[in-house]
Amino acid sequence: MSKAIKWLLAAAGLMALLLWPLTRPLTVSGVDLPDHRPDPVNGEQVFIAGGCDSCHGENLAGGLELRSGFGTFLVPNISPDLATGIGGWTALDLVNSMMLGTSPEGRHYYPAFPYTSYTRMKVQDIIDLKAYIDTREPANNRVGPHQIAFPWSLRRGIGLWKLMYLDQAPVVAPASADPAWERGRYLVEAVGHCGECHTARNPLGGMKLSMWLAGGPDPEGEGRVPNITPHPDGLQAWSAADIVYYLESGFTPDFDTVGGSMVKVQEHIALLPASDRQAIALYLKSVPARP
Amino acid sequence: MVRIISMGSLLALQLMASVAWAADPVQEQRSELMKGARDAAKTVGGMLKGELDFDAAAAMESFQVWADVAARTGDLFPEGSETGYDTEARETIWTDREGFNQKLSEFTQAVDGAIEASPQSIEELKASAGPVFKTCKGCHEGYRIEDES
Numbered sequence: 001m002s003k004a005i006k007w008l009l010a011a012a013g014l015m016a017l018l019l020w021p022l023t024r025p026l027t028v029s030g031v032d033l034p035d036h037r038p039d040p041v042n043g044e045q046v047f048i049a050g051g052c053d054s055c056h057g058e059n060l061a062g063g064l065e066l067r068s069g070f071g072t073f074l075v076p077n078i079s080p081d082l083a084t085g086i087g088g089w090t091a092l093d094l095v096n097s098m099m100l101g102t103s104p105e106g107r108h109y110y111p112a113f114p115y116t117s118y119t120r121m122k123v124q125d126i127i128d129l130k131a132y133i134d135t136r137e138p139a140n141n142r143v144g145p146h147q148i149a150f151p152w153s154l155r156r157g158i159g160l161w162k163l164m165y166l167d168q169a170p171v172v173a174p175a176s177a178d179p180a181w182e183r184g185r186y187l188v189e190a191v192g193h194c195g196e197c198h199t200a201r202n203p204l205g206g207m208k209l210s211m212w213l214a215g216g217p218d219p220e221g222e223g224r225v226p227n228i229t230p231h232p233d234g235l236q237a238w239s240a241a242d243i244v245y246y247l248e249s250g251f252t253p254d255f256d257t258v259g260g261s262m263v264k265v266q267e268h269i270a271l272l273p274a275s276d277r278q279a280i281a282l283y284l285k286s287v288p289a290r291p
Numbered sequence: 292m293v294r295i296i297s298m299g300s301l302l303a304l305q306l307m308a309s310v311a312w313a314a315d316p317v318q319e320q321r322s323e324l325m326k327g328a329r330d331a332a333k334t335v336g337g338m339l340k341g342e343l344d345f346d347a348a349a350a351m352e353s354f355q356v357w358a359d360v361a362a363r364t365g366d367l368f369p370e371g372s373e374t375g376y377d378t379e380a381r382e383t384i385w386t387d388r389e390g391f392n393q394k395l396s397e398f399t400q401a402v403d404g405a406i407e408a409s410p411q412s413i414e415e416l417k418a419s420a421g422p423v424f425k426t427c428k429g430c431h432e433g434y435r436i437e438d439e440s
Binding site: 259 | 379381438
């Protein structure tokens, strides 16, 4: 073995040693949870705003295949089934999975699960969400493992990814103390995880926050996800009332209809209180206009 | 004389236009058909939104446009027209024709129901057009490529 290779191996080993603690899956402990009585009624609103069943299925049994450049992800069962779902989870387990992307066994989740958005959620809302999910019918369905290619199959590497892209800070700094605007920010940036599709990603799969909500290629293949910033390429011509009407009815100002995966999203948002749709519109009209 | 010539050229133009239309590729024919459906939705939707006054005759005209769309859509997605001319048709139309036909038949039924209902008030319009709108989305969900244009 040449000296250069030995040095390289030694350097790689040292890097791995240094990175190992940095890539550790993080969790919060029970003492960090607020004292909060679970409210399944609010939990249902959180569930609707997040559109959990869009990916996990109407009966929450999972199984949907999400194809990506990294491989195929299989959507897990989140019904309260004890054997194959999340029936055995505590509220803390759900907090760790949604806010830190860490499973109850202490493994990293792949960010196909949009915890980069959920990390901005309120802990109380996740506790309520767990209480709501527990009221649903258990669905026995064992979902197989993801089919991911090397080196992405090494989950520990996700720890590095999280260091770069997992951030609880608001994307758009509050422009005012208006609670409606803050509600809109919360719905778009956190629970509704709108940025996951409406923001372009870099080759590592991280969202380009400098292009927040400016649209990008459709993650499911053909077509483009539209720019929803107040830019001429985006929603500049739409009034806040147009945005509200679209979310309520599925019609653009030209009376084209919503299509693709946005149909389920729109139909979920239509079930929320009108004030939530107004809050989303208020926020969208305020974000930086990007081409 | 001038008038006769201009009338003649107008007729010639119209003739040319209709010949050109008939020769249009099927991708563009269906795109035009969908735009007609959208314009009809603009009339009905405008009334429901409160931007236009309720007009029973105009609503029925829109329903008739949709009935025409329903009757012609099935033939406008032949094999070989999967791509080209910026078509927004998703490949699922060809890989899952049964599902596509099912969505088309739901649209047809909803339109037939609306025509039969012949709404005479804004409430009745809402009740009969709502199910049609639902089927528009229902098909665009799985069978249309979403693009900004």
